[in-house]
Amino acid sequence: METQTKTKTQAKKVKPTAVRISGAEAVIKCLLEEEINLIYGYPGGAIMPIYDELYKYQDQLNHVLTRHEQGATHAAQGFARVTGKTGVVFATSGPGATNLVTGIADAQIDSTPMVCITGQVSSHLLGTDAFQETDIVSISTPVTKWNYQVTKASEIPEVLAKAFYIANSGRPGPVLIDITKDAQFGEIDFHYKKCKNIRSYFPVPKVDLEQVKDAAELINSAKKPFIIMGQGVILGNAENELKDLISKTGIPTASTALGLSGLETNHPLFVGMVGMHGHYAPNLKTNECDVLIAIGMRFDDRVTGDLNRYAKQAKVIHFEIDPAEIDKNVKTNVAVLGDVKETLKAIIPLIKKASHKKWHQEFKDLYDIEFMEVIKDQLNPKKEGLTMGEVLEGINKETNGEAVIVSDVGQHQMFACRYAKFNTTRSKITSGGLGTMGFALPAAIGAKMGAPQREVIAIIGDGGYQMTIQELGTIFQTKVPVKIVVLNNSFLGMVRQWQELFFDKRYASTEMVNPNFVKIAEGYDIEAQRVDKREDLQAAIQKMIACKESYFLEVIIEKEGNIFPMIPTGASVSEVRLK
Amino acid sequence: MEKQLITVCIYTENFVGLLNRVTTIFTKRHVNIESITASKSEIENVHRYTIVVKESPSLIEKIVRQIEKQIDVIGAFYHLEDQTVFQEIALYKMDIENVYEAKFKEIISSHHARIVEIEKNFVVVEKTGTKADTDALYNELKPFGLMQFVRSGRVAITKQRMNISEILLNNRK
Numbered sequence: 001m002e003t004q005t006k007t008k009t010q011a012k013k014v015k016p017t018a019v020r021i022s023g024a025e026a027v028i029k030c031l032l033e034e035e036i037n038l039i040y041g042y043p044g045g046a047i048m049p050i051y052d053e054l055y056k057y058q059d060q061l062n063h064v065l066t067r068h069e070q071g072a073t074h075a076a077q078g079f080a081r082v083t084g085k086t087g088v089v090f091a092t093s094g095p096g097a098t099n100l101v102t103g104i105a106d107a108q109i110d111s112t113p114m115v116c117i118t119g120q121v122s123s124h125l126l127g128t129d130a131f132q133e134t135d136i137v138s139i140s141t142p143v144t145k146w147n148y149q150v151t152k153a154s155e156i157p158e159v160l161a162k163a164f165y166i167a168n169s170g171r172p173g174p175v176l177i178d179i180t181k182d183a184q185f186g187e188i189d190f191h192y193k194k195c196k197n198i199r200s201y202f203p204v205p206k207v208d209l210e211q212v213k214d215a216a217e218l219i220n221s222a223k224k225p226f227i228i229m230g231q232g233v234i235l236g237n238a239e240n241e242l243k244d245l246i247s248k249t250g251i252p253t254a255s256t257a258l259g260l261s262g263l264e265t266n267h268p269l270f271v272g273m274v275g276m277h278g279h280y281a282p283n284l285k286t287n288e289c290d291v292l293i294a295i296g297m298r299f300d301d302r303v304t305g306d307l308n309r310y311a312k313q314a315k316v317i318h319f320e321i322d323p324a325e326i327d328k329n330v331k332t333n334v335a336v337l338g339d340v341k342e343t344l345k346a347i348i349p350l351i352k353k354a355s356h357k358k359w360h361q362e363f364k365d366l367y368d369i370e371f372m373e374v375i376k377d378q379l380n381p382k383k384e385g386l387t388m389g390e391v392l393e394g395i396n397k398e399t400n401g402e403a404v405i406v407s408d409v410g411q412h413q414m415f416a417c418r419y420a421k422f423n424t425t426r427s428k429i430t431s432g433g434l435g436t437m438g439f440a441l442p443a444a445i446g447a448k449m450g451a452p453q454r455e456v457i458a459i460i461g462d463g464g465y466q467m468t469i470q471e472l473g474t475i476f477q478t479k480v481p482v483k484i485v486v487l488n489n490s491f492l493g494m495v496r497q498w499q500e501l502f503f504d505k506r507y508a509s510t511e512m513v514n515p516n517f518v519k520i521a522e523g524y525d526i527e528a529q530r531v532d533k534r535e536d537l538q539a540a541i542q543k544m545i546a547c548k549e550s551y552f553l554e555v556i557i558e559k560e561g562n563i564f565p566m567i568p569t570g571a572s573v574s575e576v577r578l579k
Numbered sequence: 580m581e582k583q584l585i586t587v588c589i590y591t592e593n594f595v596g597l598l599n600r601v602t603t604i605f606t607k608r609h610v611n612i613e614s615i616t617a618s619k620s621e622i623e624n625v626h627r628y629t630i631v632v633k634e635s636p637s638l639i640e641k642i643v644r645q646i647e648k649q650i651d652v653i654g655a656f657y658h659l660e661d662q663t664v665f666q667e668i669a670l671y672k673m674d675i676e677n678v679y680e681a682k683f684k685e686i687i688s689s690h691h692a693r694i695v696e697i698e699k700n701f702v703v704v705e706k707t708g709t710k711a712d713t714d715a716l717y718n719e720l721k722p723f724g725l726m727q728f729v730r731s732g733r734v735a736i737t738k739q740r741m742n743i744s745e746i747l748l749n750n751r752k
């Protein structure tokens with residue numbers, strides 16, 4: 001009572017800051033407060049009040065109607081990965097919400113900031129198996145950084161403020177907010193306060209200078225130091241700090257798949273990618289270095305191979321923002337917790353100038369072996385069939401490493417990681433941790449919308465393309481000029497390769513009989529071309545890059561090509577095979 | 580490392596669904612939860628889960644970090660057997676017929692148990708102690724017509740100081 005009279009008397013003197021609006025409108029206003037102007041989504045019964053508000057605010061908020069909710073999540077991820085901003089997704093309850101799960105899981109494991117807002121049945125129906133009721137909060141719990149079900153309109157501003165803060169602070173990740181229909185209809189006095197602190201949440205550990213000193217000492221005394229950088233460097237905007245560190249020390253630096261483009265490919269100290277299909281030298285040298293410096297990476301099993309035989313000889317330094325990653329897979333000697341930009345800034349003055357020419361030369365020598373055994377035949381094949389490597393190299397020639405390369409999952413993904421060249425950061429977008437086929441086409445849409453001035457090229461297999469091919473409809477409707485390259489080997493190539501190598505060539509359900517992809521693209525009014533001869537390849541790529549609109553290029557690839565080098569599962573990085 | 584009984588103490592916000600979020604972190608790694616209790620804690624508006632597992636400390640350390648990382652978890656800790664004072668409560672529903680035997684009374688008093696309810700057909704005995712204590716009483720009461728038995732999860736107090744209030748204070752910028 002007391003507070004009520006107070007506001008009443010105040011209202012006479014000053015303009016009230018609160019306005020009475022519906023929960024649904026509050027959702028839109030929250031997005032505007034967070035400077036969101038792009039949403040990917042798909043409507044349905046339980047989220048209709050929010051869509052109705054969206055209609056009123058369409059001059060301020062662009063909603064992109066994808067053709068499937070999974071497409072919306074990947075598009076939001078592509079947008080987030082290329083901009084560093086939070087991707088936003090709307091979906092209805094039930095099947096709309098469950099269709100988000102793959103993309104949410106992908107964003108969780110690849111640390112991508114995303115806020116998903118789902119409609120839910122009215123609160124009095126919760127738990128009754130109502131029409132299109134799914135318990136999406138329980139379903140999404142293990143794959144979200146945070147989630148919450150809103151049942152009262154009054155909760156909306158605070159909960160959404162929290163959602164945006166959590167999604168894009170510390171180690172980023174996906175947040176799902178489920179809003180019941182009655183909460184969307186309910187009325188509230190709207191005022192918004194950005195969330196800056198949650199008492200139980202510690203997004204960035206404080207830098208401990210002792211840890212920094214210990215790490216510096218190890219680096220200064222190292223004879224054969226080796227850096228592996230991950231996506232953390234990109235997420236932490238620490239690309240320049242990393243460059244300063246390696247320029248000062250001359251330490252050979254490799255990247256994980258997700259760290260690619262954080263350091264330009266032609267940097268003299270860049271020695272390639274680590275992991276299952278990474279480069280020969282960095283994999284072998286992992287087991288020869290004396291100090292292994294991991295920066296913003298998490299020792300995924302696709303990077304380490306057999307942990308019992310991984311870098312056992314080395315002292316390990318781990319620069320990391322997430323304390324749960326320390327010692328999770330690889331025991332560290334020195335953990336340097338904190339924002340990687342800060343910790344690298346702190347360590348550089350303590351590092352002695354050095355050069356490790358001889359040690360670096362050993363990497364180059366191994367690269368030469370890899371070049372002769374693997375790369376040369378990819379770039380200048382003597383066989384008739386086209387290789388994935390030569391397509392990527394052809395793209396490099398036309399783009400000069402300036403394009404954003406979005407790849408799907410499979411052999412073509414690993415070729416894209418290994419052969420594409422990058423000059424600028426946030427240029428390699430792929431589904432790393434989850435390995436989600438179908439990621440690339442919608443992610444490329446999001447990436448192009450996030451970076452419209454850049455060339456965005458999706459590299460997709462014939463298998464994965466057909467998992468989200470319906471997003472051609474989104475391209476058709478929005479006219480977003482993405483370039484689509486399908487590397488068609490008529491196989492689920494990566495699985496086929498394993499069948500060839502480890503299952504005596506028993507090709508169980510991996511051969512694909514494919515439709516006429518060019519006709520399909522043309523059906524969506526996308527200019528399209530199919531290439532199956534080497535002599536036509538470069539001109540086709542040129543034509544694609546020159547095109548100002550979206551473009552579809554299908555390249556027929558040799559059917560049974562393999563991606564090498566390879567570390568078979570369970571093997572050590574030392575056992576990386578060249579054939 | 581050897582598997583052993585470990586008490587995991589988790590200080591949390593009191594939100595719907597959080598317990599589910601925490602338990603999936605154990606189940607993901609195939610760790611079976613021996614017992615679980617949730618209650619308020621010494622700090623206002625802070626809840627506390629006490630979870631007992633049989634596992635190696637090195638694995639639990641990783642799990643505890645993954646729990647602590649959850650947004651609504653304020654702090655998570657694990658303790659070996661000698662680092663906590665812990666108790667469980669057991670209730671035994673006994674058939675009234677044998678209750679008046681001298682031996683029955685003797686058992687109750689030697690175990691420092693007590694009768695908390697007397698009804699027409701049964702009595703309810705309560706015993707607080709360690710699992711070994713309540714098991715011992717179980718074995719002795721069994722022949723006297725044990726109609727129902729139930730035991731709570733462990734509740735534990737750590738010997739070491741807990742700095743939850745400091746954690747909360749320090750996080751207020």
Ligand SMILES: Cc1ncc(C[n+]2csc(CCOP(=O)(O)OP(=O)(O)O)c2C)c(N)n1
Binds near residue numbers: 411436438461462465
């Ligand atoms: C959704 C999903 N289903 C299954 C897989 C397993 N898988 C990994 S790679 C791959 C083959 C991909 O084939 P394609 O898209 O043609 O690419 P290619 O390997 O031939 O380049 C499959 C089936 C996966 N990663 N994702």
Ligand SMILES: [Mg+2]
Binds near residue numbers: 487489
């Ligand atoms: Mg294929």
